[in-house]
Structure formats: structure tokens, C-alpha cells
Amino acid sequence: MMHSTGTATVRPFKSTPYWWEDCAFAPLPVMPLAARCDVAIVGGGYAGLSAAIELARAGLNVQLFDRQPIGQAASSRNGGMASGSIRPSRKQLIHRFGEARANAILMEGKAARDDLQTFLDEEKVECDFFLSGLFDGAINDRECEELSRYAELLQRFLGIEAFSVSRAEVPRYIGTDFYAGGFVRMDIGGLHPAKLLDGILRIARASGATIHENTAVLATSADVGGVRVATSRGEVFAKKVLVCTDAYTDGFDPWLRRRIVPVRSRIVATEPLGDGVMDRLMPKRMMYGDTRQLSYYYRPSPDGSRILFGGRDGTTEGDPLSPTTHLRSELGRIFPDLQNVALSHSWFGQVAMHRDMIPRLFTAGDTVYATGFCGSGVVWARWLGKKAALKLIGRTDDAGSAFDFDRAPKAVPFYRGRPWFIPAVYSLYEWRDKRAIRLGKQSDRRP
Numbered sequence: 276m277m278h279s280t281g282t283a284t285v286r287p288f289k290s291t292p293y294w295w296e297d298c299a300f301a302p303l304p305v306m307p308l309a310a311r312c313d314v315a316i317v318g319g320g321y322a323g324l325s326a327a328i329e330l331a332r333a334g335l336n337v338q339l340f341d342r343q344p345i346g347q348a349a350s351s352r353n354g355g356m357a358s359g360s361i362r363p364s365r366k367q368l369i370h371r372f373g374e375a376r377a378n379a380i381l382m383e384g385k386a387a388r389d390d391l392q393t394f395l396d397e398e399k400v401e402c403d404f405f406l407s408g409l410f411d412g413a414i415n416d417r418e419c420e421e422l423s424r425y426a427e428l429l430q431r432f433l434g435i436e437a438f439s440v441s442r443a444e445v446p447r448y449i450g451t452d453f454y455a456g457g458f459v460r461m462d463i464g465g466l467h468p469a470k471l472l473d474g475i476l477r478i479a480r481a482s483g484a485t486i487h488e489n490t491a492v493l494a495t496s497a498d499v500g501g502v503r504v505a506t507s508r509g510e511v512f513a514k515k516v517l518v519c520t521d522a523y524t525d526g527f528d529p530w531l532r533r534r535i536v537p538v539r540s541r542i543v544a545t546e547p548l549g550d551g552v553m554d555r556l557m558p559k560r561m562m563y564g565d566t567r568q569l570s571y572y573y574r575p576s577p578d579g580s581r582i583l584f585g586g587r588d589g590t591t592e593g594d595p596l597s598p599t600t601h602l603r604s605e606l607g608r609i610f611p612d613l614q615n616v617a618l619s620h621s622w623f624g625q626v627a628m629h630r631d632m633i634p635r636l637f638t639a640g641d642t643v644y645a646t647g648f649c650g651s652g653v654v655w656a657r658w659l660g661k662k663a664a665l666k667l668i669g670r671t672d673d674a675g676s677a678f679d680f681d682r683a684p685k686a687v688p689f690y691r692g693r694p695w696f697i698p699a700v701y702s703l704y705e706w707r708d709k710r711a712i713r714l715g716k717q718s719d720r721r722p
């Protein structure tokens with residue numbers, strides 16, 4: 276189907292997420308604003324809506340505000356890989372937080388992944404969840420050794436089924452000779468992200484939370500006993516505020532904005548490839564990633580008919596064609612048969628990076644923040660939204676969270692919300708990836 280972008284260019288693919296083909300968000304009924312509430316939540320993605328469920332079920336009066344229609348931001352645009360990854364290594368975590376906290380952070384990943392599955396089962400959320408396992412490809416021998424050590428750590432320390440994969444074994448998991456080896460972990464699965472959001476939204480509404488979409492929070496200010504929340508539809512008073520705006524944080528909170536850098540992530544979807552092709556390229560229908568700095572991630576669609584291939588986009592404005600072309604060529608590099616494959620969709624969304632590079636829960640005055648998921652929020656945003664709510668309720672039976680820090684991530688120097696440095700960082704990472712692949716190829720030629 277031809278798609279007009281509104282510019283002179285006519286593209287042979289849609290620029291809306293593939294997920295929206297079978298999951299549309301109907302407009303919500305417009306509800307009157309209540310002048311007072313217990314908690315005002317800003318942001319209606321996985322984090323904000325999950326918090327709303329806990330708070331409303333605890334009997335609190337909750338109003339959630341989203342400046343867009345629900346279902347427009349990262350929570351319905353992502354790759355649906357339920358990874359709960361942590362970017363820093365265990366060594367880096369120990370260096371920064373000490374061994375006990377580092378271990379608690381890693382253990383919580385396991386708890387959060389398990390909790391997602393329990394939630395889906397108990398609340399009967401149909402979102403095509405499948406515990407597929409994840410294959411991570413190494414681009415050179417050095418990365419292979421690192422992955423092998425990581426597999427051992429997951430196995431020994433967390434009891435997760437994980438093992439390294441030699442170059443000769445790679446075709447069992449993926450039809451490519453691009454990788455020098457890799458590793459597999461079986462605790463990660465895939466799901467349909469928009470259906471997950473739709474399920475969480477349904478439960479939040481049924482729990483009694485009031486959802487105000489198309490209602491921007493413009494500013495908050497401390498007042499006696501709570502916070503005045505100025506919205507595009509009027510002012511409300513809330514005893515507490517919970518901010519879950521992640522990469523879509525706008526000028527309403529300039530303090531947070533200086534700490535969170537929105538980075539575009541893009542996914543392209545191929546046209547259906549046919550069973551034979553999928554059997555050859557993704558014989559185990561897993562989730563896939565690799566060790567490159569530009570973080571490529573890919574997977575089969577839930578019906579197994581096509582490949583969704585994602586990576587960093589590198590642009591900050593407009594919707595240029597170059598990131599799509601780049602992703603298609605990277606897809607063709609891993610799977611040479613797909614060099615000229617037709618794409619049905621190419622879309623982008625924003626992920627929230629910050630200087631700490633781990634998801635965070637923190638408090639400033641009467642405001643609690645659950646945000647900064649560093650491109651890994653399918654597990655973390657739901658989990659930390661829930662944890663933030665339990666903190667607000669003051670639930671003493673909850674063990675709390677190792678991600679609950681008493682301070683926010685540090686502000687990014689010379690940054691106020693326009694990420695001017697992204698193209699330069701992207702070019703640096705691209706150069707490093709090319710170098711790492713070149714080094715890998717050179718070591719292949721050694722006698």
C-alpha cells in the first residue's frame with residue numbers, strides 16, 4: 276500500500292506502528308475534572324496506568340492526565356521484547372552502588388519479569404505473550420567471551436537458564452553467518468505492546484481511576500498539604516503527584532527535562548516472508564539482539580509471518596527516509612536474502628536516556644517519579660509504576676525496590692530539552708561498531 280507522508284515523497288510503507296493494525300485505541304469518554312484528588316498521575320503509558328491500578332484498588336481517588344490520546348507514545352510503539360534489561364554490567368553496578376545493591380538490582384529484574392507474567396495470567400490480558408527466549412549475537416570473539424561470562428553469571432547467580440552459543444551452533448538459533456557466536460537466555464519473551472497497553476488501560480479504568488486523555492499538565496506548584504496541578508482543562512489540587520512521562524517529558528517539568536534525554540528508536544516491519552523463509556532465518560522464533568553499541572533488536576511478528584527490526588534512529592527532527600534505509604540495509608547485512616525486502620511499516624518513538632542508565636524511582640517534595648527506562652520499559656515501566664504506587668500508599672508489606680533512589684539522575688550539562696548532541700553520539704557509536712566488526716573480521720583471518 277502506498278502511503279503519503281504529507282511531503283512530496285511517497286513511501287511504500289506506513290509510518291504508523293505495525294501494532295496499530297490490530298489494536299486501535301478508541302477515544303475515551305471525556306470526564307469532568309475533580310477539583311481535588313488523592314493522587315494526580317502525569318503520563319498514561321505502562322508506568323502511569325499501572326500505578327493508577329494499584330492506587331485506585333487501594334481506595335484512593337486518582338486522576339491520570341495524558342496530553343495525547345492514550346496509546347500514542349512509547350508504550351504502543353515499542354518492540355514488545357519483555358527483557359527487563361539493565362544496561363550497566365554487574366561490575367559497573369558494584370562499582371557505583373556496592374555489591375549488595377548491585378545484586379538486588381539484578382535480582383529485581385527476575386522478580387519484575389515474573390510479576391509481568393503473573394499479571395498477564397491473573398488479569399487475563401491477551402497480548403500474544405510468548406516466552407520465546409532471547410538470542411544475543413556477538414560481533415567479534417572478544418564479545419563472545421564476554422557473553423559467555425554473562426551467561427555463566429545469569430545461570431550461577433540468578434538461576435536463569437542461559438548458555439553460550441559457538442559460531443558453529445549459531446544456525447540453530449538464527450540463519451546468519453554475521454555473528455561470531457552469542458548467547459541464549461530463556462527468561463525473556465515477546466508480546467504485542469499495544470495490546471498490553473490496552474489491557475492495562477482497561478484494568479485501570481475498571482479499578483476506578485479517572486483517565487483524562489488530551490489533557491496536558493502545564494505546571495505543578497507546592498501548596499499547603501499537597502500540589503496545585505495546572506492542566507490544559509483547568510486546575511486541580513492533589514495530595515501527591517506521580518510523574519511517569521519518560522522520554523515524552525515536556526516543558527511542564529523543566530527540572531526533570533534537564534535529566535532525561537529523548538532518543539529516537541525506530542522499527543521497520545517487512546512484508547510477510549513466507550513460512551519457509553521464517554523457518555530458515557528464525558528457526559526458534561526467538562527475540563534477537565546483538566552487542567553493537569547502536570543496539571539493534573529484532574523479532575518475528577506474533578503471527579510469525581514477518582520480521583520487525585529495530586535500532587537507534589539518529590535523527591532528532593522531521594521524519595527523514597535515511598534511518599529507514601539504514602535499518603533495511605542492517606537487516607540485509609544480517610540476512611543477505613532480505614537485502615531488497617519490501618517494508619510494510621517504518622515508525623519511530625522515543626526512549627528515555629539519562630546519566631545513570633538504569634530505570635529509576637525517586638522523590639522530590641510531594642512528587643514521586645517513576646521514569647527513565649533507557650529503552651527497556653516493557654518490564655520496568657509497569658513494575659516501577661506499580662512500585663511507585665505502593666510507595667505512595669505506604670504499603671509496609673511491600674519489599675520496596677532497589678531502583679528506589681533518594682536522588683534524581685544528574686542533569687545533563689548544556690542540555691535543556693533539545694538533544695543537539697545526538698547526531699554526534701550516533702556517529703561515534705556507528706564508528707565504534709564498524710571498528711569492532713572490522714577487528715572481528717581480522718581475527719577471523721588469523722591462522
Ligand SMILES: Cc1cc2nc3c(=O)[nH]c(=O)nc-3n(C[C@H](O)[C@H](O)[C@H](O)COP(=O)(O)OP(=O)(O)OC[C@H]3O[C@@H](n4cnc5c(N)ncnc54)[C@H](O)[C@@H]3O)c2cc1C
Binds near residue numbers: 542625646654
Ligand atoms: C521504537 C521503540 C522500541 C522499544 N522497544 C522496547 C522493547 O522491545 N522492550 C522494552 O522493554 N522497551 C522498549 N522500548 C521502551 C518502552 O517502550 C518504554 O520504556 C516504555 O513504554 C515507557 O513507558 P512509560 O509509561 O514510562 O512512558 P510512555 O509510554 O512513553 O508514556 C509517557 C506519556 O507521558 C505523556 N506526557 C508527557 N508529558 C505530559 C504532560 N505534560 N502532561 C500529560 N501527559 C504528558 C505522554 O503523552 C505519554 O503518553 C521501546 C521504545 C521505543 C520508542
